[in-house]
Every structure is written in C-alpha cells, then in structure tokens.
Amino acid sequence: MNCNKKFIEEQTIFNLPVNKTMDDLLSGYDTDGDKKITKDDAPQKDYYMMSTNGDTIILRNTYYISNLLQELAIAHEEHCENLTISLSQIQEPPAERISRRIRSHFWDNLTRTIDAKGLERIMDDEKMDDDHQRIYVPYNDSVGIEYFLGLQKKRRNLEVVILPPEITPEYVRSINELPGILSLKIENGKGVPFVVPGGRFNEMYGWDSYFEGIGLIIDDRLDLAKAMVDNFCYQIEHYGKILNANRSYYLTRTQPPFLSSFIREVYTAMPNKDENKEWLAYSLSIAIKEYENVWMNGKRYTPETGLNRYYAEGIGIPPETEPGHFRVILQEHADSYNLPVLKFEEKYKSGEIKDSTLDCYFVHDRTLRESGHDTTWRLDNVAADLNCVDVNSLLYKYEKDFEFLIATYFNESFITESGQTYTNEYWHEKTVTRKIRMKQYLWDDEKQCYFDYNIKTKKQIDFMAATNFFPLWAGLCTKEDAAHLVPILMSELKAQGGILGSSRASTEKYSNGLVNRQWDYPYGWAPHQMLLWKGLIDYGYETEAREMIYRWLWTITQNAVDYNGTIPEKYDVVASTHKVYAEYGNVGTEFAYITKSGFGWMNASYQYGLSLLDDEYIQKLDNLENPDTIFKV
Structure with missing residues (x-):
C-alpha cells in the first residue's frame, strides 16, 4: 500500500560524505560538464546508495539524482562534511519541491536593500562600467542624503551624487557614461527591502515588483510586499514616477502602472486594517498623484482620443542595450x-x-x-504613436481601485496629501468615460476584439497579442464582450505550454522574416499568464483558466524536472522549453549545481497557479501528465 511505501521511504536514511558524493555524481552523470545533471547528459547508469540500516537503494531517475546533487550543494555551501537525508526528501514530488524552494529560499535570495549592507551585492554587478560604486540621491531626500554622505566617508570607492531638482533628458544623457544606482527609501537607518527579478536584473523593476508581490502575499511575506509598495511611493515622491528600474539611465522612463492593484492587494491581506489605515491613506494619495502627474498631465495622455499611451523621453541610444543591438x-x-x-x-x-x-x-x-514589452514587433518603431490596450486597461483598473478604496474605507470622500478632495463617484465617472473611449477607438466590431490604436494614422493595428485581452483582467468588458474575447484568446494564443505573447500569424506578418522578438510568438511570459488567468476566472471561464494554468505550470515543472531545477525568465511555450533562441537569451538558466533564486515573476506565477488549482490537477502535475492528453487536444 502507498501508506506503507511512504513509511518505508521515511525510514530510509542516508548519511553521505558531501564532497565525495558530489564528485561521484558529477563524474558519473554530468557528461557535458555544466555542473548540472539534466536530461541532456549521456544515458545514465543506475546510482547505488547504501542506507544507514544497510539497505541498497537504486536511483534510476534523473530528477532524483539531480535533487540529490542540489541538496549536496546546499550542504557544501553550509560547510557540512556529511549530509543526512531521507529517500522521501530525494524523491520529493516536483510541484511540492519547486513551491517549497520558492517559499523558503528563492524570495530571500532575491531580496535586496540600498544601504551599507546591500550595496555591495548590487554595485559589483556587470552593469557598473567603471571602478566607482556610484549612487544617485534625490535632492529632496534629506534622510537619504545624510545617510549616503555618511557612508561615503567610510568607503573610498563610493561616490554619492545629488540629483538636480529637474531631471531633463539632457541631464540623463550627460550621466550615461557615469552609471549608478538610484537610491530607494531609507527607514530607521536601513534600506527598505525589495525583490529583484534575478540574474543580471539586480535592481528594483517596475511591473516585475507587482507580480512578485502576488507570490509574496501567497507565501506569507506580506512585510516584503508592503515594503515594495513603500519603495514605489518613494520613487513617485522623489523621482516623479515609478521607475523602469532604479538605475541612473532609467530616470526618464516608467513602466506599466500596477500600483493601485498592489496597494489594494497588500491592504486586503493585512490582518489589522485599522492599524494600517494611515498607510493606506498615504499610499492611495501617492497613487493618485502618479495617475494625475505621470499619466494624465503630459505626453502620455493623448487629448485627441482621451486615452493614454506609453511615452519615454530620452536622447540618443538607450545605454542599457547590448553592443550591436542597433x-x-x-x-x-x-x-x-x-x-x-x-x-x-x-x-x-x-x-x-x-x-x-x-x-x-x-x-x-x-x-x-x-511598456515592459522589450521587444515586440507590435511596438517596433511605432510605440509612442499607440493608444495601447494594455496601458488603458491598467489605468481603468486604477480608476476602479480608487473608486473602491474611497467608497469602502474613506466614507466616499478622500483628501490627498496635497489637499485635493476626491469622491468615489468622481472615479466612477472616469471609468465610464474610459470604457466608452476604449470601445470607440480600441474595439474592432468586425473581429470582436480589442486592438491598439495609432493616433497618427487614426487606425487600429491588427496585431493579435496577449495584451489585447487585458480588459478581462481589468474588469472593463461586458459579459457579451468576454464571450467574444475568450474563444479568440483560446484559439489564437493557446499553446502547449501556456499563453503566447502574440499569434504566429501576426508575428510573421509584422516581422517580415526578421529576427525573433522575445515578447512575440513562440514565447510566453509570466505576467501575461497571471493576468489572463484572473480575467478568465472573473468572467466565469473556470474551465479555460484551469487548462491554461495547468499548461503553464506543467511547462515550469517539466523543465525543472529535466534540467536540475531550472526556473528561467521565460519559455518557448510552443515547444514547452526554457531553451529560448531570441534576443537577450534566457535569464535564470546559468548556474552551477542548484538554482538559488529562480526568476522573480516566474516564481510568483508558480505559487499563484498552484493556489488556483485543485489537488487533482496538482497530482497530475507531480506525475507530469501532458496537458494535451488531459485536455484532449
């Protein structure tokens, strides 16, 4: 019986010499020399192990052998001479193992602070082009200025630069050859923590942070999710916007707006709402400030349509791109x-x-x-001319969130930090207006789908992308609209391994046979999956949501099982593989022995997806049952 087998496994214990066992595994099984044991290594022989009670156990499974290598690597890092481990630990079910490591290891490994303790880890990375550790501090952050100038006295190679009151594109260009980190919030003498995506992305990114926050809340790391909201508010107060990321060359650039959702979800998860009401009021006030100043009073607002666009100012070649990119x-x-x-x-x-x-x-x-979609043929050489479906959906969600928060927690009237009064009814009117304008300019009556609108040509572009379906997540669709959108989503963007960034037909039409762009077919990304799962569920399409959740989690799980626990930045969801041959490669695939952090929003998508699946499907996941078989494609 299974229960007896489980009992036997728990009683089967091994006491292994760490270094010798690692050497044995690598010499016998790592045939390509990459310090990982994967399905790409040459056909493997059985691995014999002697338990503490004298039984001989045979491991025949690459997944089990790579799990053992990973646990030995952890023991080696902890300077252990021997590792005591049970057979049940070696044979831990894949979904359970991935989720456990995200919860217990990955989030901590991805956490950073901008302070004395945390600077070394960020400033010694490959993006610092000279010998200086350079940090830029806003002119109006007296706490930060005092802290970092004090730190500069103790560190000879630390250069502190006070930013001018006005950040112009000309100024940003002038410091392109002097790259540095932008400071974040200092509180009680320490940097307020945040989670980074991972790999070369070793700073706080805009929309990545929201999706990471979803995973953090699920994993009972509310403190860290709240801290990231606090850092967002700091950025709006001191840099005027939520930054693309806190590097000097991103000062003129924001990212897709998710702050209202982040605030709402963090506050909903707080057990003591009365004690945190002041935090909510401050955060809400800052989010409204961002909405007004960044999105509605400047070039990101297009008066001719009453809708919004992305618009990043700057001069010349973006300095963060790889040599030869242009x-x-x-x-x-x-x-x-x-x-x-x-x-x-x-x-x-x-x-x-x-x-x-x-x-x-x-x-x-x-x-x-x-836009966060760097890069896609949908936006190539036209991005600033488009009223995109995604940004307008996100801003509709802002307006809905403001309406909800004011009605629910502030008795239908809210006064911001600047003294401006807003009512929930004011924001309701905003949502109604935006919905009408999106239907007017972004909805194609013939195709029954949303598309981006070019304000110069005064035409929609017929590019089929995952972003066309963001209205489902934002809740701005009617039931009739959803009934048209969902079949299109499932026919155009469903792949074996999840939701595609764009359809094959659109990608082929707009690329003209040129290089693959990583946000297009055949690739899939965590934020698209997470947003569209929720959109499907909210409109009652649980069956479709379950299928797409399973397909994505199966892709993650299958690749982790076959490739030594790999959790990368993105996938080819047509081939259901992390082996991506597009610009920038695939962050999170380069490591020795064991991945220590996965990738931020990929980790979050796994935890979020598991939280939405029934046990029946999690068991199928552990058995690596192919989704095409389960869903009878």
Missing part, C-alpha cells in the same frame, strides 16, 4: 552619411551628427521598453 538601423543611417557604422555611432552619441529620423526611432524604442 547595428542594422545604425548601418542604414551611417551609409547615408558615408561613414563607417562605429564612427557614425560615435558622432551621433556625442551630438555632432543630428538625425531627427533616428531620434524619433529611439523615442519609439525607449517607449517600447517603458
């Missing part, structure tokens, strides 16, 4: 000047050559990056 576009312009491309690039960067067409291209490119 070689094709630069070559075209260099040829027109009869210059070698490197010489042209040098003269363009210095301002010696003025090229308005190229300037416009880089406005679109920065705007594409501000």
Whole structure:
C-alpha cells in the first residue's frame, strides 16, 4: 500500500560524505560538464546508495539524482562534511519541491536593500562600467542624503551624487557614461527591502515588483510586499514616477502602472486594517498623484482620443542595450552619411551628427521598453504613436481601485496629501468615460476584439497579442464582450505550454522574416499568464483558466524536472522549453549545481497557479501528465 511505501521511504536514511558524493555524481552523470545533471547528459547508469540500516537503494531517475546533487550543494555551501537525508526528501514530488524552494529560499535570495549592507551585492554587478560604486540621491531626500554622505566617508570607492531638482533628458544623457544606482527609501537607518527579478536584473523593476508581490502575499511575506509598495511611493515622491528600474539611465522612463492593484492587494491581506489605515491613506494619495502627474498631465495622455499611451523621453541610444543591438538601423543611417557604422555611432552619441529620423526611432524604442514589452514587433518603431490596450486597461483598473478604496474605507470622500478632495463617484465617472473611449477607438466590431490604436494614422493595428485581452483582467468588458474575447484568446494564443505573447500569424506578418522578438510568438511570459488567468476566472471561464494554468505550470515543472531545477525568465511555450533562441537569451538558466533564486515573476506565477488549482490537477502535475492528453487536444 502507498501508506506503507511512504513509511518505508521515511525510514530510509542516508548519511553521505558531501564532497565525495558530489564528485561521484558529477563524474558519473554530468557528461557535458555544466555542473548540472539534466536530461541532456549521456544515458545514465543506475546510482547505488547504501542506507544507514544497510539497505541498497537504486536511483534510476534523473530528477532524483539531480535533487540529490542540489541538496549536496546546499550542504557544501553550509560547510557540512556529511549530509543526512531521507529517500522521501530525494524523491520529493516536483510541484511540492519547486513551491517549497520558492517559499523558503528563492524570495530571500532575491531580496535586496540600498544601504551599507546591500550595496555591495548590487554595485559589483556587470552593469557598473567603471571602478566607482556610484549612487544617485534625490535632492529632496534629506534622510537619504545624510545617510549616503555618511557612508561615503567610510568607503573610498563610493561616490554619492545629488540629483538636480529637474531631471531633463539632457541631464540623463550627460550621466550615461557615469552609471549608478538610484537610491530607494531609507527607514530607521536601513534600506527598505525589495525583490529583484534575478540574474543580471539586480535592481528594483517596475511591473516585475507587482507580480512578485502576488507570490509574496501567497507565501506569507506580506512585510516584503508592503515594503515594495513603500519603495514605489518613494520613487513617485522623489523621482516623479515609478521607475523602469532604479538605475541612473532609467530616470526618464516608467513602466506599466500596477500600483493601485498592489496597494489594494497588500491592504486586503493585512490582518489589522485599522492599524494600517494611515498607510493606506498615504499610499492611495501617492497613487493618485502618479495617475494625475505621470499619466494624465503630459505626453502620455493623448487629448485627441482621451486615452493614454506609453511615452519615454530620452536622447540618443538607450545605454542599457547590448553592443550591436542597433547595428542594422545604425548601418542604414551611417551609409547615408558615408561613414563607417562605429564612427557614425560615435558622432551621433556625442551630438555632432543630428538625425531627427533616428531620434524619433529611439523615442519609439525607449517607449517600447517603458511598456515592459522589450521587444515586440507590435511596438517596433511605432510605440509612442499607440493608444495601447494594455496601458488603458491598467489605468481603468486604477480608476476602479480608487473608486473602491474611497467608497469602502474613506466614507466616499478622500483628501490627498496635497489637499485635493476626491469622491468615489468622481472615479466612477472616469471609468465610464474610459470604457466608452476604449470601445470607440480600441474595439474592432468586425473581429470582436480589442486592438491598439495609432493616433497618427487614426487606425487600429491588427496585431493579435496577449495584451489585447487585458480588459478581462481589468474588469472593463461586458459579459457579451468576454464571450467574444475568450474563444479568440483560446484559439489564437493557446499553446502547449501556456499563453503566447502574440499569434504566429501576426508575428510573421509584422516581422517580415526578421529576427525573433522575445515578447512575440513562440514565447510566453509570466505576467501575461497571471493576468489572463484572473480575467478568465472573473468572467466565469473556470474551465479555460484551469487548462491554461495547468499548461503553464506543467511547462515550469517539466523543465525543472529535466534540467536540475531550472526556473528561467521565460519559455518557448510552443515547444514547452526554457531553451529560448531570441534576443537577450534566457535569464535564470546559468548556474552551477542548484538554482538559488529562480526568476522573480516566474516564481510568483508558480505559487499563484498552484493556489488556483485543485489537488487533482496538482497530482497530475507531480506525475507530469501532458496537458494535451488531459485536455484532449
């Protein structure tokens, strides 16, 4: 019986010499020398182990052997000479193991602070181009200025730069060769913590943080989720916006707006709401300030439609891109000047050559990056001209959240920090207006779907992308709209391993056979999955939601089982693999012995998906049952 088998497993204990066992495993099973044991290694022989009571146990499963390697690696790092481990630990079910490691290890490993203790980990990474550890501090953050100037006296290689009151594109360009970290909130002499995505993304990112927050709340890390909201509020107060990330070259760029949802979900999870009412009032006030100043009073608002767009200001080539990323576009312009491309690039960067067409291209490119979808053919060389479905859905959600929070917790009237009074009815009218305008400009009556609208050509673009379905998550669709949208989503964007970033047909049409873009077909991303699962559930499409949740979690689980616990940034969801051959590669796949952090929003999507699945499907997940078989494709 199973219960007897479980009992036997729990009584089967091994006491293993750590270094010798690791050497045995690597020499016998890591045939490609990557310090991992995966399905790509040569066919493997059985591994024999002697238990403490003298029984010989045979491991025949790559997953079990790689689990053992991982546990030995942890013991090695902890300077243990021997590892005592049970057979049941080695044979831990995959979903349970992945979830446990996210909860108990990954979040802590991804947590950072901008302070004396945390700076070393961030400032010694590959994005610092010179010998300085440079930190930029807002001119109006007296606490931060005092703290970091004090720290500078103790660290010879730390350079503290006080930012000017006005951050212009010209100023940001002037410091491109002096890269540094932007300070975040200092409280009680310490940096307020935050979670980073992982790998080379070693700073606080905009929309990543919201999705990570969902996972943190599920894993009872409310303190850390709340701290990230606090850092968002700091950024709005001191940098004027939620930054793309807290690096110096992102000062003119924001990211998709999720603050109202983040505030609402954190506050809902708080056990003592009365004690945290002041926190809610302050955070709500700051979110309204962001809504008004960043989105409604500037270039991100388009008066001709009454809708919004992404719009990232800046001058010249985005400095964070990899060398050669813009070689094709630069070559075209260099040829027109009869210059070698490197010489042209040098003269363009210095301002010696003025090229308005190229300037416009880089406005679109920065705007594409501000959208979080860097990169996609949907936004290529047109991003700043689009009223995108996604950003308008997110801002509709802001308006709905403001309406709800004021009606529920502030007796239908709320006074912001600046003294402005808002009622829930005011925000309700905003939602009604935005819904009408989105239906007018973004809804295609013939195709019965939302599409981005080009304010210059005054036409929708027919690009089928996951972002077209964000209205489901935001709750702005009628039931009739949802009844049209869901079948389109399931027919156009469903793949074996989850929801595609875009349809194959649209990607082929707009790419013209050029390079793959990582937010397009055949790739899938955690935020799209998480938003659309919730949208499907909220509109009563539980069956479709269950299928897409299972497909995504199966992809994560299967790859972790086959590849030594790998939890990467993204997947090819057509092939259901982390082996992605697109720009920038795949963060989270390079490690030795054991992954220590996975990837931020991927971790969150796993915890969120598990929280939505019934035990029946989690058991199927542990058995790695193929979704095409379960859902009879």
